[in-house]
Amino acid sequence: MLRVKARPFFLGSGAGQRWACFHEAQSAAPHALVLYLHPLAEEMNKARRMAALQSRALAEAGCAVLQLDLHGCGDSAGDFADASWRGWTGDALAGARWLRGQHPGAPLWLWGLRTGGLLAAAAAREIDEPCNLLLWQPPPSGELALRQFLRLRLAAALGEGSSAELMKALRRQLAEGQAVEVAGYGLSPALADGLQQATLAPPPRAARLAWLETGAQAAPEAALAPAALELLSRWRQAGWQVQARRVPGPAFWQTAEVETAPALLQATLDVFSREGVSA
DSSP states (O other), X not given: OOOOOEXXXXXXXXXXXXXXXXXXXXXSSOSEEXXXXXXXXXXXXXXXXXXXXXXXXXXXXXXEEXXXXXXXXXXXXXXXXXXXXXXXXXXXXXXXXXXXXXXXXXOXXXXXXXXXXXXXXXXXXXXXXXXEEEEXXXXXXXXXXXXXXXXXXHHHTTXXXXXXXXXXXXXXXXXXXXXXXXXXEEEOHHHHHHHHXXXXXXXXXXXXXXXXXXXXXXXXXXXXXXXXXXXXHHHHHTTOEEEEEEEEOOOTTTOSSOOOOHHHHHHHHHHHHSTTTTO
């Protein structure tokens, strides 16, 4: 079995220092460059093992993979409370530039889990080349993702009033420029506002989109939620090559114990082993 060379390092310096880990492709030349963008807050920690397993598997399959901790997350500089959506988009662009600098000829993929998928779509709109996207369990909108995150605060505040009133109070606090604490994370207005406005609209330079979800049972694209099907239809209309399906596996980004989804790992490898991966 090949031993993947994983090289941790810091991208940038000072306040712009971002922790990264580069997994070298186990081939003479990589047939794809893959940048991993993690999900929000505690979901990032829950998904660490899956991200590492998939990164190593992709490297063994001939892809060069860069894992990146965004501003205020993991081992990167800054506090989560100081993070902004615009700043995170800049981090993604910096990671993509670094990867492109290593291997100028290989096609670029942005791989995002949950809100990382929204960030991948945002970054792809600013990259001046066709950029393929691999999305794991993406929320249909940033507004929904923000609402789900704020609900963690509501669950912790059970008994302090109605959920509707508490949600209004949190929204009002953010609108007034004040950060709110959610599950131990300080959510800044700049991050909340950017996330709320984030969408999964297709970037103008059409390429390939691989959309993978987990669930109790495997299912073809036709069995996905109506909101997902509507989005996928829009991407196809914009000229994107789309493949989507659900594979069996847990919601590992939110389970109490750290879990893995082997079927998702294999489904992702299938995406990169198909003919035309370099298109």
